[in-house]
């Protein structure tokens with residue numbers, strides 16, 4: 001056989017493409033059930049208020065209303081990411097903490113009735129002083145958002161590696177810069193929805209979720225049910241990007257309403273509700289101090305950060321740790337101090353958005369490094385090459401990096417973009433900039449404390465071997481994991497991709513997997529699938545060996561043909577042998593499971609940032625600024641990724657496109673804005689300003705090859721890491737174009753215009 | 767104007783004939799019923815998506831006499847007399863339209879939520895302009911938001927389909 005692999009490494013079309021392009025694909029909100037009710041949550045109009053009373057009687061009387069519930073009708077167990085910070089209730093009990101906090105819910109026969117009923121619920125509030133700024137929130141006299149966090153400090157981190165002070169004292173140049181990020185929101189195009197049906201002792205929830213397992217865990221816990229009594233599944237999902245990773249009120253309230261009414265209940269968010277539920281990117285305030293030697297080699301870094309967490313913990317503890325933990329990965333240095341306060345405010349809670357906690361610090365660091373390079377007169381690509389991590393190294397915070405081709409990626413991006421011909425030579429208003437990024441290929445530890453394996457898979461071969469079904473708890477949220485995992489199964493079994501079906505993201509039909517977050521599935525779910533496929537193959541070779549006059553070791557199977565390796569002429573078909581297996585031994589099944597080996601150090605927070613493998617990227621952008629208006633046009637971008645062995649190149653590049661797109665939006669346009677009462681003023685896609693097709697530059701996505709020994713066939717991640725270099729890259733390109741650094745995101749036309757005016761004023765004043 | 771009936775709560779309902787994908791459906795709707803909801807709920811044509819209900823995202827795009835419109839901004843009663851095409855009417859039996867095929871082959875689909883609207887906006891473009899420039903393609907789909915693809919492969923898919931003309 002000529003090629004090493006038969007199925008992986010090929011851009012096979014995705015297996016849900018046909019359904020999606022014809023409109024057949026059903027998303028949660030498209031599903032219909034007999035007797036279906038519609039439900040919606042009533043939210044708080046105040047940022048901070050005590051609930052004095054709730055009167056639902058008028059709402060209950062409205063014809064068509066089937067149930068109205070408040071905190072009195074649901075369990076009061078708190079939930080959240082970790083036991084120390086379970087701080088959220090299904091409905092608020094004594095007070096509301098942001099505009100949009102959950103107060104009550106209604107189920108009725110149709111949407112119109114639901115909306116009418118919501119208006120009839122009377123809630124009496126005593127408005128309390130609210131706090132919207134994390135620095136004000138930390139003051140002794142600030143109102144407390146959550147009573148259990150003094151000074152509203154939800155998470156506090158102090159990590160110290162090496163001897164930062166000594167390194168600063170010895171450095172040739174030490175520089176401090178301050179940067180500010182903004183709140184952004186994932187904005188998947190499909191709004192969240194959930195259909196809950198509590199049928200006698202079984203609760204089934206169809207949800208637009210990134211992790212059916214995580215939902216199942218929390219829903220079972222909340223209602224005191226064994227996990228087996230709760231089934232969570234998704235059909236198709238219209239994007240997540242981190243925003244659909246944790247249970248919303250929709251699943252909890254829907255379950256309670258269904259139990260009361262005995263009917264299935266469809267709950268939904270509209271676009272405004274989505275912004276209010278949020279769980280998007282934290283706004284971070286980032287002070288970076290770095291010492292370098294005279295060649296620009298980084299000696300020590302102090303990252304001193306504050307993040308606005310909003311009203312609840314959400315996944316924010318992890319975001320807070322990620323913010324600093326991953327700063328140590330792309331560049332090698334030995335001394336590092338990381339201080340972080342995640343602070344509660346009376347704004348919607350922030351969580352995990354693509355790149356989880358890391359893109360803003362990466363923006364800050366890439367901008368900061370360019371400032372240093374400029375001061376020392378070193379080319380930005382060169383200073384990155386001098387500091388770039390190498391393979392088989394360990395970061396100062398004890399992350400083992402087996403493969404890293406950042407150097408090659410930097411060189412390739414530099415050459416593809418003609419950096420040398422362009423840097424410092426572009427006409428006025430034009431600029432070129434570089435940023436790097438990296439990310440975990442799955443978190444080393446599960447999303448909640450448990451000893452369950454990260455992933456598992458079952459493969460069942462049809463009785464006559466003509467089709468195969470892969471069962472995996474993994475979750476395709478659009479990134480294409482269903483396709484990639486079928487490719488992997490086919491490769492491992494020696495079978496045909498076209499003949500494999502997948503049953504995924506269903507806690508009842510598919511075996512456990514934590515789902516789509518932390519860029520984990522290709523590596524982790526993939527490892528389990530590979531093992532399951534190999535087990536099927538081994539059983540087939542075993543049973544066919546005697547008849548073929550050889551031992552199993554002398555056989556192989558590829559694309560549905562079992563053959564003698566030394567003499568491929570001697571062969572049998574997969575189907576024929578599979579049938580024989582079934583007749584003699586019963587169902588032909590393969591099983592796989594993936595545990596992460598123990599990773600990381602022993603210090604507090606050492607777990608966050610551990611991963612079997614890390615992706616790396618170098619990205620270069622060229623921009624054109626209209627000096628009169630400040631308008632930013634991103635013209636062309638070159639992205640070079642090290643993401644290990646590529647299973648499906650077309651899907652992989654598509655991930656890079658989308659990740660860049662999101663990062664680009666956050667760089668220039670996107671920002672959730674509030675009025676002085678904590679109400680969102682741009683909770684719609686037009687004013688929030690999702691970029692359109694007219695905003696995208698010419699885009700080149702390229703690769704450098706690595707094979708990481710810790711991933712199946714050498715895979716690493718791509719989905720989230722590709723967001724991490726973008727903001728720094730665009731920031732550096734804009735700075736190159738206008739000659740001034742803007743330290744806060746987004747780098748809006750207005751800020752660019754003001755920076756240009758400022759520069760002109762300073763020049764004329766000289 | 768459509769025939770009306772008043773229900774026992776005094777709400778007026780309109781008898782509307784909607785011609786969707788070549789078939790005529792007779793439905794009874796309230797005056798404020800949106801086309802998107804009637805398509806999805808009465809006719810079970812859920813390929814037409816709802817992403818915002820404000821006219822911002824384009825995922826509810828359908829063709830009204832060949833022109834792309836946001837069906838969340840159109841009243842069902844207004845659509846009477848027009849030829850409505852939804853995504854379900856684009857493929858003929860098991861044969862994908864060349865645009866649909868091009869979306870599949872160019873990895874222009876991720877979550878797929880924007881896809882029906884994108885295909886219909888692109889279809890309207892290719893009908894009036896079979897050989898669009900890249901900029902014309904971008905303009906034609908600029909009212910359709912996609913959060914997954916960065917539009918790169920969507921633009922590629924539309925141009926590739928146009929090439930086959």
Ligand code: FES
Pocket residue numbers: 815816817818819820821822823824825826827836837838839
């Ligand atoms: S749902 Fe109609 S434009 Fe968004």
Ligand code: FES
Pocket residue numbers: 189238239478874875876877878879880881911912913914915
């Ligand atoms: S493919 Fe997900 S919104 Fe376009």
